[in-house]
Amino acid sequence: MVKIKDIADKCGLSIASVSKALHGKSDLNPKTAEYIRNVAKEMGYVPNASARLLKTNRSYNIGVLFVDETSSGLEHEYFASMLNSIKDESEKLGYDITFISHHFGMNQLTFYEHAKYRNVDGVIIASVDFKDPEVIKLVESEIPTVTIDYVFNDRSSVISDNIQGVRDIVDYLVKMGHRKIAFISGDDTSVTQKRITSFYRACAEHGIEVSDDFMKKGRYHLPQVSGVATRELLSLRERPTVIMYPDDYSLLGGVTEIEKQGLKIPDDISIVGYDGIKLSRLIRPVITTYVQNSIEIGIQATRMLVDLIEHPKTAIAERVSVKGGLQIGQTVKDLNQ
Amino acid sequence: MVKIKDIADKCGLSIASVSKALHGKSDLNPKTAEYIRNVAKEMGYVPNASARLLKTNRSYNIGVLFVDETSSGLEHEYFASMLNSIKDESEKLGYDITFISHHFGMNQLTFYEHAKYRNVDGVIIASVDFKDPEVIKLVESEIPTVTIDYVFNDRSSVISDNIQGVRDIVDYLVKMGHRKIAFISGDDTSVTQKRITSFYRACAEHGIEVSDDFMKKGRYHLPQVSGVATRELLSLRERPTVIMYPDDYSLLGGVTEIEKQGLKIPDDISIVGYDGIKLSRLIRPVITTYVQNSIEIGIQATRMLVDLIEHPKTAIAERVSVKGGLQIGQTVKDLNQ
DNA sequence: CTGAAAGCGCTAACAT
DNA sequence: ATGTTAGCGCTTTCAG
Numbered sequence: 001m002v003k004i005k006d007i008a009d010k011c012g013l014s015i016a017s018v019s020k021a022l023h024g025k026s027d028l029n030p031k032t033a034e035y036i037r038n039v040a041k042e043m044g045y046v047p048n049a050s051a052r053l054l055k056t057n058r059s060y061n062i063g064v065l066f067v068d069e070t071s072s073g074l075e076h077e078y079f080a081s082m083l084n085s086i087k088d089e090s091e092k093l094g095y096d097i098t099f100i101s102h103h104f105g106m107n108q109l110t111f112y113e114h115a116k117y118r119n120v121d122g123v124i125i126a127s128v129d130f131k132d133p134e135v136i137k138l139v140e141s142e143i144p145t146v147t148i149d150y151v152f153n154d155r156s157s158v159i160s161d162n163i164q165g166v167r168d169i170v171d172y173l174v175k176m177g178h179r180k181i182a183f184i185s186g187d188d189t190s191v192t193q194k195r196i197t198s199f200y201r202a203c204a205e206h207g208i209e210v211s212d213d214f215m216k217k218g219r220y221h222l223p224q225v226s227g228v229a230t231r232e233l234l235s236l237r238e239r240p241t242v243i244m245y246p247d248d249y250s251l252l253g254g255v256t257e258i259e260k261q262g263l264k265i266p267d268d269i270s271i272v273g274y275d276g277i278k279l280s281r282l283i284r285p286v287i288t289t290y291v292q293n294s295i296e297i298g299i300q301a302t303r304m305l306v307d308l309i310e311h312p313k314t315a316i317a318e319r320v321s322v323k324g325g326l327q328i329g330q331t332v333k334d335l336n337q
Numbered sequence: 338m339v340k341i342k343d344i345a346d347k348c349g350l351s352i353a354s355v356s357k358a359l360h361g362k363s364d365l366n367p368k369t370a371e372y373i374r375n376v377a378k379e380m381g382y383v384p385n386a387s388a389r390l391l392k393t394n395r396s397y398n399i400g401v402l403f404v405d406e407t408s409s410g411l412e413h414e415y416f417a418s419m420l421n422s423i424k425d426e427s428e429k430l431g432y433d434i435t436f437i438s439h440h441f442g443m444n445q446l447t448f449y450e451h452a453k454y455r456n457v458d459g460v461i462i463a464s465v466d467f468k469d470p471e472v473i474k475l476v477e478s479e480i481p482t483v484t485i486d487y488v489f490n491d492r493s494s495v496i497s498d499n500i501q502g503v504r505d506i507v508d509y510l511v512k513m514g515h516r517k518i519a520f521i522s523g524d525d526t527s528v529t530q531k532r533i534t535s536f537y538r539a540c541a542e543h544g545i546e547v548s549d550d551f552m553k554k555g556r557y558h559l560p561q562v563s564g565v566a567t568r569e570l571l572s573l574r575e576r577p578t579v580i581m582y583p584d585d586y587s588l589l590g591g592v593t594e595i596e597k598q599g600l601k602i603p604d605d606i607s608i609v610g611y612d613g614i615k616l617s618r619l620i621r622p623v624i625t626t627y628v629q630n631s632i633e634i635g636i637q638a639t640r641m642l643v644d645l646i647e648h649p650k651t652a653i654a655e656r657v658s659v660k661g662g663l664q665i666g667q668t669v670k671d672l673n674q
Numbered sequence: 675c676t677g678a679a680a681g682c683g684c685t686a687a688c689a690t
Numbered sequence: 691a692t693g694t695t696a697g698c699g700c701t702t703t704c705a706g
Contacts (some may be wrong), residue, residue, distance in 0.1 A: 001453065003682095003683055003684085004683070004684065005683080005684095014692065014694075015683090015684080015685095015693090015694095016685085016692070016694075016695090017691085017692055017693070019684070019686085020685095020686095020691095027691065027692085028691065028692075029691060029692085032691080044450075046446070046454050047454060047683090048391075048453075048454070048456065048682090048683055048684070049454050049455055049456070050386075050387035050388075050390045050456055050682095050683080050684095051387075051391055051684040051685090051698090052683080052684055053387045053684090053698085054385075054387055054388055054391065054682095054684070054697090054698040054699065054700090055683090055684055055685045056684085056685070056686095056698090057698080059387070060442060074417045074418070074420060075414060075417055075418055075421070075615065077412060080411045080412055081411070081412055083411060084411045087436055087438075091438050091439070091440055091442075092441050093441075093442065094440070094441060094442020095442065096435050096436065096438075096440065097435075097436065098433050099424055099428075099433065099434065101424075101433075102428070103428055103431065103433065104428055104429050104430075104431060105397060105428075105430065105432065109383070113381075113383045116383045116385075117383050117384060117385070117386050118386055118433060119385065119386070119387055223619055249616075249619075252616070252619040252620060253619070255620075255621070256619070256621065259621060278412065279586075279589070279616055282560055282586075282589040282590070283589060283592075284592070284593065284596060340698095341699070341700065342699080342700095350676075350677085351677045351678075352677090352678095352699090352700080352701095353676070353677055353678075353701085353702080354675090354676055354677070356700070356701060356702085357676090357701095357702095360701085364675065365676075366675060366676085369675080369676085384699090384700080385698090385699055385700070387698090387699080387700095388682090388700040388701090389699080389701075390682085391681090391682040391683065391684095391698090391699080391700070391701090392681080392682055392699090392700050392701045392702080393682090393700085394682080676705100676706085677704100677705085678703105678704090678706095679702100679703090679704090679705100680701105680702090680703090680704105681701095681702100682701090683698105684697100684698090685697095686695100686696095687694105687695090687696090688693100688694085688695085688696100689692100689693080689694070689695090690691100690692080690693075690694090
């Protein structure tokens, strides 16, 4: 492994000069600097991030907290795509990413400890139980953080606009003549609460009163659970004309159940998803759903974090809301006709 | 940040003793050691991976090379799931993972340079262009590597058994009475070549001679491309009775085309996928496909790499082949009836 | 059983 | 314009 000393020896200069040349410092003869840089390149010099970190306290490493609760973490397209964009944007900005976990190597570290252990410059927190004391400790620590889809006081966050998303869906459904709208919610998180609240509010604005029978507790990404909820909804004396699902994936469980009962989508019952996964456009019928802009969310979160890291003085806690868009597919019947 | 020195001061001992206690070295009074460890815990001590690395040359960090060629890297379930298992297994073994990339921060590093920069102990290489000189340089370097789905001479590798996979599919199709089998291949990689070879061989064994018209070049994960190939196949004077697709996802492009032509699956035409993504089981009809064991592949690769890292003397280049299994869905018609 | 000291590769303040 | 030097936090050899 070639190090600064090697270059210095070869050039007959001091390591200080080499370091300066490598960083383009101005107090060095441009010719010398140029020369040094050439030699360095020739020798295949690569700086040692860890050694530098020790001096500068900057790792150029971003921690990503991404807990795989339902063991579907990365298989949930919303998160996979978000992670991908976090990774891409980080790389562009000169950072690598490290997954923060409980790291079983050393006798179990907390998230905060793991972050310290790896000296990450900051952490992006997504898809975790935000009530977890460990998460709270991390957020309240000196380490800069940006949370996704959850807001901590005085901390930066990026949230997908669930309020607007649900409202857009309801508005669309009403426009299509639906007033008996059933809502299957996901796991009890703040995102879910926002969606539920937005649902009630949007319905109220349209003068629709929501029957409790139409509100079902479901789970994200679990088709079976949506299937059960669907069965219950279909067995009501007064059926809904449309069912809103927690996400596109779990919606498929509903589809299975609906078809099992010999019903046709959307003729007998309309359905709506959430997320806008790629597959929602590939399968037939194309799913009517709200497309979350997961890529933009990842980019925003990364930029905000890097800003926080690189300008600790001037950067302030920001809250960004990222809008998505309604995808009109073929799963909602127009009742006006 | 509490460091060893702080603990030493508090205990009135030397940093050497503290270090020893923390590592459970035997040449220290057990009581003293115990005491030190308690103080360390109390003070919330977390070791500094970078400082340690500088001394030991071990980062407990595994590089993952995962190039997002089709920009679908993580959205390709086969890879997402594999990455997930690499991550999980690494954590269990006490390693973190770092994505190896061109790291735009410093004036563009090569993969090898990035690996050195981050001092990774080893690299798992998956989903890249294995002909890329940069990849070859990395593989031929002193850094331990394990490749997935590609074999380098004298290097460890884990491969999904594509030979067997295709053979199993063909055997099944023949059993179902099919002899006019069309094959849409994926991007030109060694995996694809294996599958094609296996396809020809399996057909030959069943006395089927494959018409060139039935062999189409397609792309992985691009439904549109499969759609086009499907159209061509359907327009043949002598149509195949079944079409094999590069993967489950791209198969959906075929489905779209087939339905557009007013044909029914599997009554008018049978189809088979590859991968066995979760969705293949959720949509109707359930896709007949070969389920790759991506989780096992990730686990094996990680274990092999760690073995290589921790036992450089005794570990030897190994080649592991991971079997999958046929998923019999509802997309292949039984022609025997 | 415990401690002193060297040094991993690098940066940066401070000479010269 | 260039060089000296003191650590960053840690491990580890060698003394005591």
